[in-house]
Structure formats: C-alpha cells, structure tokens
Amino acid sequence: xxxxNREKFDNxxxxxxxxxxxxxxxxxxxxxxxxxxxxxxxxxxxxAIAMVMLxxxxxxxxxxxxxxVPHAAMAFDSVERIMRDVNHGWLLRxxxxxxxxxFFIAVYIHIFRGMYYGSYKNPRELLWILGVVIFLLMxxxxxxxxxxxxxxxxxxxxxxITNLFSAIPLVGDSIVTLLWGGFSVDNPTLNRFFALHxxxxxxxxxxxxxxxxxxxxxxxxxxxxxxxxxxxxxLPFHPYYTIKDTFGLLVFLLLYVGYAFFAPNDLGHPDNYIxxxxxxxxxxxxPEWYFLPxxxxxxxxxxxxxxxxxxxxxxxxxxxxxxxMFGSIALLFxxxxxxxxxxxxxxxxxxxxxxxxxxxxxxFILGVCGGKPAEGLWVPLAQICTLYYYAFFLVIIxxxxxxxxxxxLPPSIHEAVLSxxxxx
Amino acid sequence: MKYSxxxxxxxxxxxxxxxxxxAAESSHKIPHQHWxxxxxxxxxxxxxxxxxFQVYTQVCxxxxxxxxxxxxxLSALGYSEAEVKAIAAQNTVTDGPDDEGEMFERPMKPSxxxxxxxENDKQARYANNGALPPDLSLITKARHGGADYIxxxxxxxxxxxxxxxxxxxxxxxxxxPGNKIAMAAPLSDDxxxxxxxxxxxxxxxxxxxxxxxxxxxxxxxxxxxxTGIKVFIFLLIFAGIMYATKxxxxxxVKKS
Amino acid sequence: xxxxxxxxxxxxxxxxxxxxLYLTAAAFGVVGAGSVAWPLIDQMNPAAxxxxxxxxxxxxxxxxEGQAITVMWRGKPVFIRHRTAKEIEEAKADDSAxxxxxxxxxxxxKEGHEKWLVMVGICTHLGCVPLGQKDTDVKGEYDGWFCxxxxxxxxxxxxxxxxxxxxxxxxxxxxxLNETTIKIG
Numbered sequence: 001x002x003x004x005n006r007e008k009f010d011n012x013x014x015x016x017x018x019x020x021x022x023x024x025x026x027x028x029x030x031x032x033x034x035x036x037x038x039x040x041x042x043x044x045x046x047x048a049i050a051m052v053m054l055x056x057x058x059x060x061x062x063x064x065x066x067x068x069v070p071h072a073a074m075a076f077d078s079v080e081r082i083m084r085d086v087n088h089g090w091l092l093r094x095x096x097x098x099x100x101x102x103f104f105i106a107v108y109i110h111i112f113r114g115m116y117y118g119s120y121k122n123p124r125e126l127l128w129i130l131g132v133v134i135f136l137l138m139x140x141x142x143x144x145x146x147x148x149x150x151x152x153x154x155x156x157x158x159x160x161i162t163n164l165f166s167a168i169p170l171v172g173d174s175i176v177t178l179l180w181g182g183f184s185v186d187n188p189t190l191n192r193f194f195a196l197h198x199x200x201x202x203x204x205x206x207x208x209x210x211x212x213x214x215x216x217x218x219x220x221x222x223x224x225x226x227x228x229x230x231x232x233x234x235l236p237f238h239p240y241y242t243i244k245d246t247f248g249l250l251v252f253l254l255l256y257v258g259y260a261f262f263a264p265n266d267l268g269h270p271d272n273y274i275x276x277x278x279x280x281x282x283x284x285x286x287p288e289w290y291f292l293p294x295x296x297x298x299x300x301x302x303x304x305x306x307x308x309x310x311x312x313x314x315x316x317x318x319x320x321x322x323x324x325m326f327g328s329i330a331l332l333f334x335x336x337x338x339x340x341x342x343x344x345x346x347x348x349x350x351x352x353x354x355x356x357x358x359x360x361x362x363x364f365i366l367g368v369c370g371g372k373p374a375e376g377l378w379v380p381l382a383q384i385c386t387l388y389y390y391a392f393f394l395v396i397i398x399x400x401x402x403x404x405x406x407x408x409l410p411p412s413i414h415e416a417v418l419s420x421x422x423x424x
Numbered sequence: 425m426k427y428s429x430x431x432x433x434x435x436x437x438x439x440x441x442x443x444x445x446x447a448a449e450s451s452h453k454i455p456h457q458h459w460x461x462x463x464x465x466x467x468x469x470x471x472x473x474x475x476x477f478q479v480y481t482q483v484c485x486x487x488x489x490x491x492x493x494x495x496x497x498l499s500a501l502g503y504s505e506a507e508v509k510a511i512a513a514q515n516t517v518t519d520g521p522d523d524e525g526e527m528f529e530r531p532m533k534p535s536x537x538x539x540x541x542x543e544n545d546k547q548a549r550y551a552n553n554g555a556l557p558p559d560l561s562l563i564t565k566a567r568h569g570g571a572d573y574i575x576x577x578x579x580x581x582x583x584x585x586x587x588x589x590x591x592x593x594x595x596x597x598x599x600x601p602g603n604k605i606a607m608a609a610p611l612s613d614d615x616x617x618x619x620x621x622x623x624x625x626x627x628x629x630x631x632x633x634x635x636x637x638x639x640x641x642x643x644x645x646x647x648x649x650x651t652g653i654k655v656f657i658f659l660l661i662f663a664g665i666m667y668a669t670k671x672x673x674x675x676x677v678k679k680s
Numbered sequence: 681x682x683x684x685x686x687x688x689x690x691x692x693x694x695x696x697x698x699x700x701l702y703l704t705a706a707a708f709g710v711v712g713a714g715s716v717a718w719p720l721i722d723q724m725n726p727a728a729x730x731x732x733x734x735x736x737x738x739x740x741x742x743x744x745e746g747q748a749i750t751v752m753w754r755g756k757p758v759f760i761r762h763r764t765a766k767e768i769e770e771a772k773a774d775d776s777a778x779x780x781x782x783x784x785x786x787x788x789x790k791e792g793h794e795k796w797l798v799m800v801g802i803c804t805h806l807g808c809v810p811l812g813q814k815d816t817d818v819k820g821e822y823d824g825w826f827c828x829x830x831x832x833x834x835x836x837x838x839x840x841x842x843x844x845x846x847x848x849x850x851x852x853x854x855x856x857l858n859e860t861t862i863k864i865g
Contacts, residue, residue, distance in 0.1 A: 038677060080492045080561070083644065085728040090644040093653070135742050235677065243670045246705075250663035257659065261652025262464055265565060273566035273641075274558075283601070325694035496732050523742070535732035658715075662708040669701040 007218075030216050035234035036241055037222035039413050043117075044220070044241075045248030046110040052249055053103035054208065058201050060096040061145075068148065070194035072187035075150035094264040098143050101267045102256045104290035107135060115335070116356060118344030119221040125336035127214040132332045134207050139291070141200040144193040146288060148195045150273030156285050158185045158193070164298075167319040184278060224416055225345025226409050233413040239366070284373060292370030293363050298325040299374045300382040324386060331393040338393055340401045348407040352400055359392045454569040454576045454599060457631070461571075461638060464653065467646050468639050470502040477501060477617055479629050482616050484560065487552060487607075489540040492561035493640055496534040500643060502536070508534050515539040555594040555606035566567025566642045571634040573599065578630035581609040735865035737857070740796065748813045750801060753864045755807055757801035758852060759825075760862075763836065768794055770823060771837035781847045785837045788851050798862065799838045800852050803827040805845035810834060825849070 069078035082089035114396040120128035180187030301320035346353040380393035495512035520527035542548035576599040584596035748761040771785040811817040812825030820826030824837035832843030
C-alpha cells in the first residue's frame with residue numbers, strides 16, 4: 001500500500017488526494033489493472049456475489065435494527081410492526097431473511113469452486129483458512145439472527161443449539177448458563193444475541209478484507225490450476241471482470257428477488273410465525289436449510305463410544321455428535337495440509353474429481369437427512385454419509401496424495417485457451 | 425461440461441433450499457383450492473375479503489383474537505374512512521387513567537388494535553376447556569398449507585371413525601394434525617347473512633374467511649408482487665445489457 | 681465463448697457501440713442504486729401506526745380563565761391557554777407593534793374562540809420548552825412565555841418579541857368539535 005511508484009492523475013482533486021493518501025492508486029492497482037487469469041469460468045463470480053450479499057445484509061440489517069426491539073415481550077410484535085406499519089418494512093425484512101439464504105448459496109458455491117479447482121493449495125492456504133473463518137462467523141451470525149424474531153423456531157433453535165455446549169465434560173452446564181444469562185433461553189439471551197448479531201457482520205467484513213488482501217498477494221487461481229506465466233495469460237480486472245461479475249451478479253439477483261418478492265416464506269418455517277412459547281416444543285425442530293448437513297452429522301452419532309467389553313463410556317452419544325459436527329468444519333481448516341498432491345485443479349485429477357463430486361452429493365444427502373425426523377432409514381443413511389465425509393478428508397485424500405498419477409499440465413493458460421478455441 | 429456442472433449445482437442448491445422447508449410435513453394431504461391471490465399476478469378479491477371479515481366478526485371473533493391488526497387496516501378491504509370508524513366504534517376499550525386517575529370505557533378508534541375477546545391467555549384457556557384459541561393475525565403463515573389448510577380444517581369436520589374415542593371437548597377433523605381438535609365445528613349454513621347475494625353456505629364461509637385471514641397475515645402481498653414484477657423486469661433488462669456489454673468487451677480476447 | 685471472429689479492422693466503429701452499451705449500463709446502475717436507496721431512507725419516516733396516532737382530542741371545560749394546560753401531541757407539548765380579557769386586549773393592542781414575525785392575534789386563534797390560545801410549546805430557536813404555563817413561572821417581558829435556554833420572550837399571543845427565536849410559537853392544525861372540545865391534528 002506504499003506510495004512508492006505512483007502515477008500522476010489528470011484530475012487535480014484526485015491527484016491532490018492521491019498524493020497524500022494513495023487510495024486511487026490502490027484502487028487502480030488492485031481493481032483497475034490487476035492482472036487476472038483470462039480463463040475464469042462463471043464459478044469465479046461468486047466471491048464478488050458473496051461480497052454484495054454481505055453488504056446487502058448489513059444495509060438491510062441496520063435499517064431493520066432501527067425498528068426492532070430486542071426484548072422477549074416485544075420482539076415478535078416489533079417484527080410484525082416492521083411487516084405491517086414501517087414504510088417498506090416488509091421489503092427490508094424479506095430481503096434480509098431471504099438474503100441470508102442467498103448469501104449461503106453464494107458462499108457454498110464459492111467453497112465448492114475452491115475445493116474443485118484446488119484453490120486452497122500452496123500458496124493460498126491462508127487465503128483458504130480466512131475463508132473458513134468467514135464461513136464460521138457467518139454460521140454464528142445467521143444462527144443468532146434467526147433467534148431475533150422470537151418465534152417458536154427461534155426459541156427452540158436457540159435452546160437446542162446452546163444446549164450443544166452442555167455436552168462438554170465438567171464445564172458444559174456452566175458454559176450454557178453463561179450463554180443464556182439465566183436458567184433458560186430468555187430475555188438476556190435474546191438481548192446478547194441481538195448485540196452480537198449486530199457486531200459479527202462487521203467482524204466478517206474485516207476478515208473479508210484480509211481474505212481479499214491475501215488474494216491480491218497470491219493472485220487468483222483459475223480453472224486450469226496453473227499459475228499465469230506472463231502478460232498473455234492475464235487480463236486487467238477492469239473492464240473484463242468488473243463487467244462479467246456484474247452480469248453474473250444480476251442473474252443471481254434475479255433468483256434472489258424472485259424468492260424475496262414471490263415466495264418470501266418458502267425458505268423459512270411456518271412455526272416461526274407462532275410467538276415463542278417456553279412450554280410447547282414444535283413437532284419438528286428443523287434448522288435453516290444451510291445448517292442441515294451439519295445438523296445431520298450431529299444427529300448421526302446415536303451411540304456411545306466405550307472401551308470394548310467394559311461399561312466405561314469414553315464419549316457419550318451427545319458429546320460424540322457435537323464433536324463430529326465441529327470436526328466436520330475443522331477438517332475444512334486442515335484441508336490445505338491434508339491434500340499434498342502436486343496438481344491443483346480437479347480438471348487434471350480424475351480420481352480426485354470423482355471422490356470430490358461424491359462428497360458434494362453426500363453433503364447434499366446429509367442435508368436431506370437433516371431435514372427429516374431422526375428415525376427409520378434416515379439414521380443409517382446419515383451415518384454412512386458422515387462416514388464418507390470423514391473418509392474423504394482423512395483416508396481418500398491421503399491415499400490420492402500417494403497414488404493418483406500426476407497428469408501432464410498445459411504449458412500455459414494462453415496456450416490451453418488457444419488450443420481449446422481451435423477445437424471448438 | 426463446466427457449465428452443466430454449474431447449472432446442476434445451482435438447481436441442486438435452490439431445489440434443496442426450497443425442498444427442505446416442506447420436509448417436515450404432516451401425513452394429511454391438504455387439497456389445493458383455487459384462490460384469486462395465487463401466483464405472481466394474484467390479487468385479493470375485495471368482496472371475499474369483506475365477507476370473510478363479516479364471518480370473522482360474527483363467528484370467529486367470539487374466541488379468536490387478531491392482535492396484530494388495527495381497525496384502520498380495514499380500509500384495504502374497500503371500506504371508507506367513515507365505515508372504518510363505525511366498525512371500530514362498535515366495540516369499547518378500557519382507556520385511561522383520566523385526570524382523576526380512573527380507568528374508563530370508550531368506543532374504539534381506527535388506530536386501536538382489534539378487540540381481544542379475552543382479557544388474557546389464562547382467561548381464554550379457562551373459557552375453552554384449557555385450549556387456547558390461537559391468534560388469527562398470522563394463522564395462514566403459521567401453518568403448512570396456509571389458506572388451503574384453514575379452508576380444509578373448517579370444512580373437514582366429520583364423525584370419528586370406528587375405534588377412535590374422543591375425549592370430552594374433543595372433535596374429529598380430517599385435516600387437524602392428530603385429527604382431534606378442541607374447537608367445535610364453528611360454521612354451518614345460513615349462520616351469517618351475506619348482503620351481496622353470495623350463497624350463505626358453510627363452504628362459502630370457509631372460503632371467504634380463509635381469504636380474509638390470508639390478507640390479514642400478508643396485507644402487503646399485492647404491493648409486494650407489483651413491486652416484484654417491476655424489479656424483476658428491470659434486472660432482466662439490466663442483465664441483458666450487461667451480457668451484451670460483456671460479449672462486446674470479451675470479443676477480442678479468446679482468439680488471439 | 682465467443683466463436684464469432686472479430687476482425688481487427690473492425691476497431692474503427694467499435695467505440696460508438698461500446699460507448700452506447702457502457703452508457704446504458706451506467707444509466708441502469710444509477711437508476712437501480714437510486715431505487716434501492718429510497719426504501720432504505722423512507723423507512724425512517726413515520727410508520728403507519730405512528731401516523732394513525734397523530735390526532736389528540738382535548739376537553740377544555742376544566743380549564744379556568746387565566747389557567748393553562750399542557751397536553752402531549754405527537755410527542756410534543758401543546759400549550760392550551762384560557763386567556764383573560766386583559767391578555768386578549770394586550771395581544772390585540774400589539775398587532776400593530778414592530779413584530780419580528782408579523783401576525784395579528786386574530787390569525788393565531790379561531791374566530792369566536794379568541795379566549796383559547798393553542799400552540800406547540802416549543803421555542804422556535806432551538807427546541808426548548810418555554811416557561812409561562814404556571815402562575816409561578818417567569819412569563820417574560822411581554823406577559824406571555826419566556827424561554828430559559830437562550831432568553832426568548834413571547835407575548836400573550838405567543839409571538840416572538842425579544843431574543844434569538846426567529847418565529848412565533850407555532851399554532852398546530854386544530855378544530856373545535858364543540859364549544860369545549862378541540863381535536864389537534
């Protein structure tokens with residue numbers, strides 16, 4: 001960010017500012033002429049789309065916070081007041097509620113892209129880890145946001161998820177009491193969730209800044225997974241990718257507004273339009289769809305882990321589920337260090353490609369299991385899928401490190417693109 | 425290949441998202457009715473709304489509150505300001521304290537919330553065999569099936585089949601989850617007099633009140649859909665322009 | 681993606697079409713941003729329930745001559761003063777005085793109800809509530825109201841006479857429903 005080799009701007013005002021604080025030089029360097037591989041496909045739009053969703057969530061959220069009342073006795077009614085009386089209140093709330101889902105859709109596709117094309121590999125390990133940190137923060141933010149309307153799902157979701165911590169040996173119950181600020185989910189819980197739900201998006205924003213910073217140090221990966229070797233392999237970010245990202249963003253927004261305006265409650269749950277009642281639990285407690293795969297892993301551990309032939313339980317089913325769930329995310333952190341195969345992109349790794357696409361399908365099935373009652377065939381199905389999830393990271397990837405043949409890669413992005421265009 | 429993966433993933437994610445929401449369903453198949461508010465261009469039928477409000481006032485309001493609605497909201501049903509005032513003034517509310525510190529009764533005003541039939545939930549339970557009549561302001565959003573469910577429930581009363589025993593104060597309903605409902609069949613033919621010549625039948629009452637309750641839960645629906653169509657068309661054209669711009673800019677890239 | 685070749689000599693007519701696309705895209709962007717900004721700003725305006733509560737009815741019968749009451753209307757104090765004959769005299773006599781915000785007393789009351797003065801009790805300088813409602817209050821040099829914040833003096837018609845305030849105390853929209861009841865707003 002130094003002002004070492006700064007070029008002069010024609011506009012005197014811009015020049016005056018830039019010579020004192022080189023923001024224009026920075027923008028020019030990082031978003032104007034920034035050399036970007038020329039072979040991106042549309043998967044590379046989702047970083048920018050996720051960024052726009054984050055801003056959308058912050059902006060609509062701040063407007064909603066001007067009307068929302070974080071008090072157990074008034075929260076539900078204040079949300080209804082937003083829906084009925086506040087100018088454009090229904091619009092803001094539906095954009096915010098559906099925005100959460102579409103933020104996750106964008107981020108899940110972004111993660112899928114990163115894994116498929118090996119974007120987490122050297123030298124982009126830290127970039128990837130920062131991304132997983134963002135993902136974790138998003139989950140915490142989304143969870144606390146869902147509690148705020150103080151409907152039945154809010155209340156019981158909060159109860160179930162905070163109770164996860166009671167699985168921790170010895171200190172679990174004290175931690176849960178600390179989280180609640182009382183002896184059940186109640187007004188103090190709602191109050192702190194609101195405070196944190198307001199804070200965390202700005203923390204996310206800060207980590208996104210680091211994420212983008214790290215990206216601009218290493219440069220972007222690309223579908224071929226080979227580094228650009230010179231000018232013929234890259235394009236300036238503007239106008240090529242600013243325009244392309246905007247086009248992709250607009251298509252994404254079409255889907256988003258389609259939901260927000262025409263099916264605003266399809267992604268939610270009817271029970272959350274019933275005010276919270278600590279005496280009645282809804283028949284099926286289902287988290288929001290974006291948590292379902294993890295929820296399925298949580299519920300897949302239905303058995304205690306004991307020392308064989310004794311009654312000594314090492315890990316109870318409850319603790320096992322919690323560990324499995326958090327472990328599934330911890331594995332994402334470890335991914336850059338588990339996968340040591342020299343080839344990045346799945347395009348040149350047929351074995352990895354099959355194993356990874358299977359993982360995507362398995363995660364999808366886990367999501368379906370998470371939405372079903374934990375009974376019948378759904379339980380063993382979730383267990384098999386959980387097993388595959390873990391095996392992918394801990395068995396298949398180490399195996400591929402050793403056994404998957406190293407393919408011959410194209411000499412450069414430029415030549416690969418050229419030969420492909422000749423064929424087509 | 426790469427695009428097919430992309431489209432597949434998009435469909436998968438969205439399909440999954442909407443599929444999961446209906447995952448936890450009851451086993452009762454609720455038949456779909458035709459409603460004027462269905463679909464992207466659907467709007468409410470003002471006649472049905474007014475009749476539904478009449479059914480609510482004369483039947484449901486005896487036990488069910490609608491605490492998120494105010495009388496002023498009724499202007500959306502096509503009532504004039506004076507009519508809304510008159511409707512509100514039919515009920516009284518305790519206000520105060522006055523200058524002498526006393527509470528007093530006064531006629532309701534358009535800015536007041538709908539009259540609650542009970543002082544509090546405990547009184548409501550006590551008066552209804554321990555069952556709390558749910559508030560109806562959001563009922564179509566708070567139940568799977570929405571208006572279809574309300575209509576099905578209101579028309580779904582029947583004799584309990586052989587072998588099923590009902591407890592005291594319980595009634596058999598085909599569409600109530602668990603089939604046992606504390607509310608007795610509330611509607612019957614000719615119990616509410618319609619002024620516009622619409623047949624005074626149980627079926628029509630159930631249809632109209634479901635229509636009214638959908639409006640009560642989603643009063644913003646018409647303006648929401650109208651705005652949505654404009655936003656959608658705007659984005660569609662904008663996306664088309666950006667696509668043309670993108671093609672123009674990228675035209676020279678891939679060949680050289 | 682693009683399979684159609686673009687010959688290099690095509691470049692000459694490129695800029696016009698490209699510029700047109702850029703301009704249209706930019707125009708759409710501006711319109712889009714504006715449309716998004718409006719709901720975000722307008723949500724801060726009074727909501728429907730707030731607007732519905734914006735009228736207040738006041739019973740005047742308990743107010744004795746020479747007394748004043750303060751009622752709340754839209755979250756603001758409204759001064760209602762039952763003026764004495766002397767106060768009305770003074771107010772009318774000053775109609776021709778050198779006023780900063782010229783207004784006759786008749787313009788500030790309802791015809792036939794000259795004894796009732798209804799005003800928003802907020803100093804037009806910086807929004808403090810002037811003194812003068814109670815018998816024991818300082819009423820300023822013109823036998824009306826006095827704002828303690830920066831020393832504005834109002835007369836018995838609520839007109840600004842001395843001090844920094846720029847205009848007279850505002851008269852809200854109100855009507856007499858009958859001889860002893862007014863509706864403010």
